[in-house]
Amino acid sequence: MKLFLCEKPSQGNDIAKVLGAGTRANGCLFTADKQICVTWGIGHLVEQFQPEEYDPAFKRWSFETLPIIPSQWKLSPKKETKKQYNVVMSLIKKANSVIISTDADREGEMIARELLDIAGFKGQIFRLWLSALDDESIRKALSALKSGKETESLYYAGIGRSRSDWLIGMNFSRLFTLLAQQQGYQGSPLSVGRVQSPTLAMVVNRDREIANFIPKSHFVLITQLQTQQNQTFLAKYVVPENYLDADELCLNEPYIQQVNRDIQNIGTAIVKTVETKREKNVPPLLFALSDLQSECNRLFGMGAQQVLDIAQALYEKHKATTYPRTDCGYLPESQFKDAPKVLSTIIKVNSNWQKILPNLNVIQKSRAWNDKKITAHHGIIPTMGNVDLSVMNDDELKIYDLICRRYLAQFLPYFEVDKTLVQLQCGRHILQARGNLIIANGWKALFGNMKESEADDNQGIPSLSKNQNCQIILSEVKALKTTPPAHYTEGTLLSAMKNAARFVTDERLKQRLRETEGLGTEATRAGLIQGLIDKNFLKKKGKKILATEQANVLIDSLPDLLKNPGLTALWEQALNQIAEGSMTLADFMKKQENFIRMLMNNCLKQGINLGKIEIRKCPLCGKPMRKIQHTKGTFWGCSGYPECQHKEADKKSVSKAKKSSSANVTQQIANLRSLIK
Template structure:
């Protein structure tokens, strides 16, 4: 019996429909000698420390580090019934087709079930890029050997186990140490979440400590024969400039204005060059999250949920959890089918069809840039826009515009750079004249496409429509003004810009060797996990939203201040991800990776035990038995103060809630 193992029920229904397995059974679909079953994401989870040793249920420094020699998984309580269905099917299966999401976590979800159940039969892999019927049929015709994707499972195990080691050991270590100081609550530490929190804390501190500095600009209005244009002073004396090239001498600026007002300048340099902007690449998940945040104020998790809906429910777009923005060359042959489906879905696009050149091969078609998945694009199937919510349509529109842009000409403009010499000083101006709209006709203005993507070019802030100018032309000074300005602090993170920072973490690293290494990694977390990491930090009270901004809370700031750099440095976590990629690429063994983690965790626990923490003081009591700090706890009869040295000392102070008074003290067993 051939069993298809899917990640979720909706995925199973789509695959079963194409396979003709329409007979419903308990936890599966059957037909034509095939069974399609499913999980609900992970049906298994890492076992807690007490499953290895009951004594580990108690949090204590002397029990750390906890380093399992033989790892255990447990069936999630809400997944036991479905797990039983899968286990029974595996006993009868002659072949299992792994049909979970085509990524590291998808591979892990399926393989951990097979291992837990002791399945030893044939395993193959259905690698899906979209869930429309045509994509499923295409993937079914090209089922891969199971061995080809097995390393993704090993990388998934490495990720899961490394997260467990950090979370269990270091959360316990720092929470116990904090409680010894009378600090209540759990100090959660995570391999990925803690460095992400550090990014926000550092940004908030930079903003809080920012001291604005003045600088001055001299802007002139020049009268040429063809018309008026604006030019800005560009000092050549470096003693007048800061590191960003801004004039920091008000005296020099005002002296120039006094000296040159009413004078005449001469154009000493004029250069015009035709420039072309290639269309923006297809969306990957991170870019979609950034644009969703910037344009619509959507949260990272919200964008991921919408992208999943477009993929799973509407069958309108391809697999969303991708880190790639390119497309394989072979998919250029499908352009006609994709565009036809887009036109059938939205007749308003009909006017665009005659201007599309579906043979145009833009930079997006590049096999060497393809990773596990290609960029997010529309599918070859027609979709029903009326069934989409407004957020669905907003993101779908972004995705389809970025696809259609590939078949329009490059955007072309003439860039003119001018230098005017006035009183021995250079004044510069630049202008832009659009010659071919090209792909930009799909976007209302340059800022509607993702920032900095249009062939690496950005609009120049000082660009203007210049009049006709000539080399050597004399231009009178109509006005000359000094503008007083101030430097501004960096902007707080939004969910979109934090996603970008997590992905491009190299720019936050000071060590040049580490920075070079980080440029080769995918940054902190993965496309599939970054939104969840931000959501976790929000739920745990380490971050909070202020409008569209994300800011750290006092608790988050205090936690980062208490932890060693090794735990908070974004660069270290990015290197972790690099090692997981090496496992997936068969360049590093899981055993070697875990040996490294065990050594590192031991050192971190040792460091935690030996370094005092500075935490905010909370209302507390002194133990009536030993004088140690106490912390508030909950018992069967209500809250009470308990000694932080418990169980060595069992001193308590009862809390009477009726009038908010404390009454009595003594000891009691527990």
Template sequence: MKLFICEKPSQAKDLAPHVCARGRIIGAFTGNDVTVTWCIGHLVEQAKPEQYVLALARWNLDLLPVLPRQWAVQVKPSVKTQFDIVVRLIRQAQDIVIATDADREGEVIAREVMQIAGYSGPVSRLWLSAMDAASIRKALAHLLPGAKTLPLYFSGRGRAHADWLAGMNLTMALTSAFGSGGREGTWHVGRVQTPVLALVVRREREIRAFIPKTFYELRAVFSLAETEVPVQWVVPPTLAGDAGHATDEAKVKVVAARVRGRAGRIGRVETTPERELAPLPFSLGSLQREASARYGLKAAAVLDACQALYEVHKVATYPRTDCEYLPASMFMGAPTTLSAIASVDATLRPLADEATLDSPGRAFNDARITAHHAIIPTANSAVRLSAFSRIGASSTTRSAAGISRSFSAITNICVP
């Protein structure tokens, strides 16, 4: 049996028809001696400190630091059923294709379970950054040897161990040291979260320590050839304070009285030619910022909308990406994508028709691709905008009308 291991159920569902695994069993798709299963993210997690040092069931500074000689993992209780299914299928497989996310965490998710199951057979890697049909077919035709991506597993495992050593030992140490001083609860420390928290705290202290100072400006409007040009007074050094602002209100009012109602003279004009590059496609962060600025949408609402556009409607690529570039190979599919955009929303046809497709722009850059490429519309034209409003929303997040507005907004600004 050939086994494909995906990272999440939605990936397995999209991949299964392309490998003729159209039958459904518990925890997998199967057919034609091919099975597609999934991991629901990490099925196992790093063992707790007390599993290495039994006495640490109660944290004690004298027992720190804990430096495991042999690292151990434990199955997450919430995914125990799926873990058992995946391990059973791995032990039945003669050939495995890792089809998790194309990054080091995806590599770890699959290989850590394969290691637990004791698998030693051939391994291939399905390297996918998008789950549309064209991308899946192309990736299946160009499977990578497992050895090529194995270093990602060691990198991810090293990162996990570093997080554990720093996080667990320092959390236990600080909690033990300060917990007896009347401060209850756990003092969490993380290799990443603690430095980030320090940056936030330092900035907050700067804000609180800031002392506002009043300064004054003079603004005027010049009428030039029926065009109004706003101008601002440049404060002379004799009136400027430490920051270059005028702080003496009386002196500024004197200047204002002298020029009020009088004609000005343009003594010199300087022009500087500038070139503005076309904006890059969206990463999740840049899309959330744009949606907030344009429509006032919260980051969670944008992610929810993008996730549904990706998983439910198949009209947008994978949203959880920090990349703003596209693979060079995707340029050949640009005309098809533009055609699909115009078919789904006729109001966007003029923009699609104006697109220049003579040569790839700076957005198509293989060297800048990370685990996933930028968010763009897919070539799926078999959908109607009215379908977006039928997606429900959790009572803890937004109303159905709210998510409908989110879909409409995100669809509009995803168009290049």
């Protein structure tokens, strides 16, 4: 039997349709002769062991057990998908050959091969390499199957990512929580992660930048001019460089007031140059998930996870849009022939679009169709199926509408605008006027009030010619103040995660982050932000995302390597070397283990500062109290033990605490240091 192993049910259905596998069985589809079978995971069907599954001693968090580094890594089936796991494993054992048909990326390779490894599969392995799930793309890929060896290294890169993330998360979350508890901290665990920690640091740093921001007063000189035809426009005085600070602001009020008096006394300005350039703006690309999340947050105040859930419903429940968890805004060129059908569906389900039908150019092929830009999935677009808007709720309608608008925009004319720059001379002073004149709204007509706010120079400039005299009818010095950056919202935080290279100073690392699309993936960013909120590291105030005191404490205590996006860049660089075959998984993991030990030792020396977090003090010696878990109950003990043996019952504990059996904290730390040297 030939087994096609897919990543998700919808993917399996699409491939099965092309293969003619229409006989449905439990968790799979067969051809009539049962020689071909298509089955699927539901993402990952297995997960990493928890520490206590390796050794029951790891269930209790203590310094002595750190660092936890498995000698042999193990996986267990996820409880929620155990039924499908059993189906897939039984089919693998019956198969002669397996065609890996998961997403064409590192994670997709891992989803399939971890199951093949567990099953001990010894047959032939092939790879179906797909970037889109339309029939033509599937047929093309089926005719050009890769050998399993060609993509095997992607699996090792995926394993490296998974295991190293586990090592960081499990070890440093425990370490920093224990260090904090040593000082009396009793809050929720101080969770650390390769992606979540630099994300959290971005919010903490932004909050501090705003809190510490000192407004800077500066001055601009605005003039209003009039032509002989009584047409008016605004111009701004161009301050000489020697009167500007490093931020190109004029701080010298007496100087600019003197210029204002000069201009008023002269009363006229002569046009020196007039430059007008017509700009033709192409429509925005189709939505990738993070772009959709950011736009919905800006327009509707929707959270990132909320948008993902709605997009998933549009894809799975309503069959109205394509796969949402994509990082790509492009489409395969083979899908351009489907454009008339997609457009027909959009207009059929929503008669309001009838009015733009005459403006649509169905043979206009925008930049969105580009095979070279396709990743594992293409941009989110409307489907060609039967879509029923009446069964969608308001939020689903809003997001479906946005996705339709982006697609429709590809077939509308360019947005055209004439940008004019005018230089004028007033005595020895230079004035500058900028203006925009919209020539054709084109695709922007679709977005109306959805557009970002326009620039300040959106004025119409009258027809001017060189050496023309204009009268100055008004001039005014405006006192302005610089403003701090805005607090993050879910939308802007998603954008910052995707473009994390801007926070890295090393040019090589900046490039690596650009290539790997920053922090996290399209599928994980929303959940990561929500996770930070659930863990009490972030809080929402209206649309703002703010860091809690717990977040500030953790970020202040973490070494730079764990909170700098540059670490992700270094990590991805090494993982890419595994994928390319220039580094082995064993070498990578050895380096990771050494890194964990070295960094843990440094963190122990540095300790943790709890900042403004309130802690419980010992009434006898004033040292922090620690909550201690004992087989006979929970109690509070002085961290000065054994010198101070004060203890108190824990109100939440049913049994009364007896003498603490916890080892001396100082000795625990000494033991740990000896382990990781």
